[in-house]
Amino acid sequence: MGNTLGLAPMGTLLRRSPRREEPLPNPGSFDELHRLCKDVFPAQMEGVKLVVNKVLSSHFQVAHTVHMSALGLPGYHLHAAYAGDWQLSPTEVFPTVVGDMDSSGSLNAQVLLLLAERLRAKAVFQTQQAKFLTWQFDGEYRGDDYTATLTLGNPDLIGESVIMVAHFLQSLTQRLVLGGELVYHRRPGEEGAILTLAGKYSAVHWVATLNVGSGGAHASYYHRANEQVQVGVEFEANTRLQDTTFSFGYHLTLPQANMVFRGLVDSNWCVGAVLEKKMPPLPVTLALGAFLNHWRNRFHCGFSITVG
Amino acid sequence: PLFDAYCNPPGSHTDNVGDWLRDGYRFATDRNDFRRNLILNLGLFAAGVWLARNLSDIDLMAPQPGV
Numbered sequence: 001m002g003n004t005l006g007l008a009p010m011g012t013l014l015r016r017s018p019r020r021e022e023p024l025p026n027p028g029s030f031d032e033l034h035r036l037c038k039d040v041f042p043a044q045m046e047g048v049k050l051v052v053n054k055v056l057s058s059h060f061q062v063a064h065t066v067h068m069s070a071l072g073l074p075g076y077h078l079h080a081a082y083a084g085d086w087q088l089s090p091t092e093v094f095p096t097v098v099g100d101m102d103s104s105g106s107l108n109a110q111v112l113l114l115l116a117e118r119l120r121a122k123a124v125f126q127t128q129q130a131k132f133l134t135w136q137f138d139g140e141y142r143g144d145d146y147t148a149t150l151t152l153g154n155p156d157l158i159g160e161s162v163i164m165v166a167h168f169l170q171s172l173t174q175r176l177v178l179g180g181e182l183v184y185h186r187r188p189g190e191e192g193a194i195l196t197l198a199g200k201y202s203a204v205h206w207v208a209t210l211n212v213g214s215g216g217a218h219a220s221y222y223h224r225a226n227e228q229v230q231v232g233v234e235f236e237a238n239t240r241l242q243d244t245t246f247s248f249g250y251h252l253t254l255p256q257a258n259m260v261f262r263g264l265v266d267s268n269w270c271v272g273a274v275l276e277k278k279m280p281p282l283p284v285t286l287a288l289g290a291f292l293n294h295w296r297n298r299f300h301c302g303f304s305i306t307v308g
Numbered sequence: 309p310l311f312d313a314y315c316n317p318p319g320s321h322t323d324n325v326g327d328w329l330r331d332g333y334r335f336a337t338d339r340n341d342f343r344r345n346l347i348l349n350l351g352l353f354a355a356g357v358w359l360a361r362n363l364s365d366i367d368l369m370a371p372q373p374g375v
Contacts, residue, residue, distance in 0.1 A: 206360075219353065221353075221356070221357045221360060223357075223360040223363070225360070231360035231363055233353060233356035233360055235350065235353040237346060242342040243345075244342070244345045244346050244348075244349040245349065246349040248352075248356045267348075267349050267352060
């Protein structure tokens with residue numbers, strides 16, 4: 001009589017669907033959750049800047065920056081970067097040592113190490129002339145479908161003060177990542193903690209991310225409209241400062257013209273844009289930027305040349 | 309109380325609507341109000357997301373119409 005009840009044959013009941021057998025991807029770092037949207041927005045430019053990049057070897061490169069500005073102190077920066085032999089991906093090489101020093105002796109330095117296949121460590125130092133402003137140590141473990149990070153900020157055993165930050169991200173599906181952040185700070189006579197929950201949904205052409213906690217909320221939406229146009233929308237709310245901000249940014253790419261254009265509009269009545277143009281066959285990139293705050297009647301513009 | 313009852317008779321619908329409108333106008337125009345700014349920026353965020361999702365048909369290298 002055959003299978004009159006319409007049930008599937010016994011063997012297929014025990015087999016999982018092919019989609020569920022795909023391993024879940026690693027969600028990446030907590031700090032990179034809003035990266036796609038942030039990269040759409042133009043960076044503030046003011047004054048005239050000349051950057052000369054020089055690759056000294058396959059591991060070592062330096063950059064000289066001269067910046068003349070009416071707002072800040074003009075100065076010279078020396079940037080040096082060393083990258084080791086262990087390359088996990090085109091953008092991740094270990095160990096990596098990066099340093100930036102200006103003409104007053106202030107230093108920004110980072111050291112990234114790969115302690116084991118899944119264990120990474122990072123140290124960040126920031127000084128203002130001879131005084132240490134920031135010393136921070138990170139440990140990150142990347143599992144198959146999760147990432148756990150512990151950060152110690154400005155630990156001071158003598159002063160009994162520390163800032164500890166713990167991050168955890170878990171991939172629930174191929175597209176959905178959920179996680180959280182716990183910030184604990186302590187100093188003599190005071191201590192406190194803030195919990196923030198985070199979620200990220202990645203589709204083929206767009207990514208939506210949300211962080212919500214007692215300190216406020218941060219939502220971002222990134223959309224890749226086509227090969228030329230990318231759009232980013234951001235919303236931030238800070239309950240402590242009682243302030244909210246909305247930003248809309250767009251990124252236009254024209255490879256045929258060697259041109260990249262970024263623009264932004266935000267709720268603080270700021271309008272800004274940066275145009276970057278490469279000048280082949282010369283290894284030169286020209287950038288022009290202008291930002292206008294209609295509410296405060298402030299305008300500043302910048303111009304930079306990058307060689308190498 | 310008698311004067312109030314004469315000028316604002318109980319159940320005066322027009323005054324309540326006027327108070328609502330007045331309060332609504334003050335709320336909408338108070339730039340220092342956190343809740344007002346929150347609602348406004350959330351609305352702008354939603355509008356920005358709608359705009360972003362409808363920009364897929366832009367081609368910057370397409371020839372201009374009529375050329």
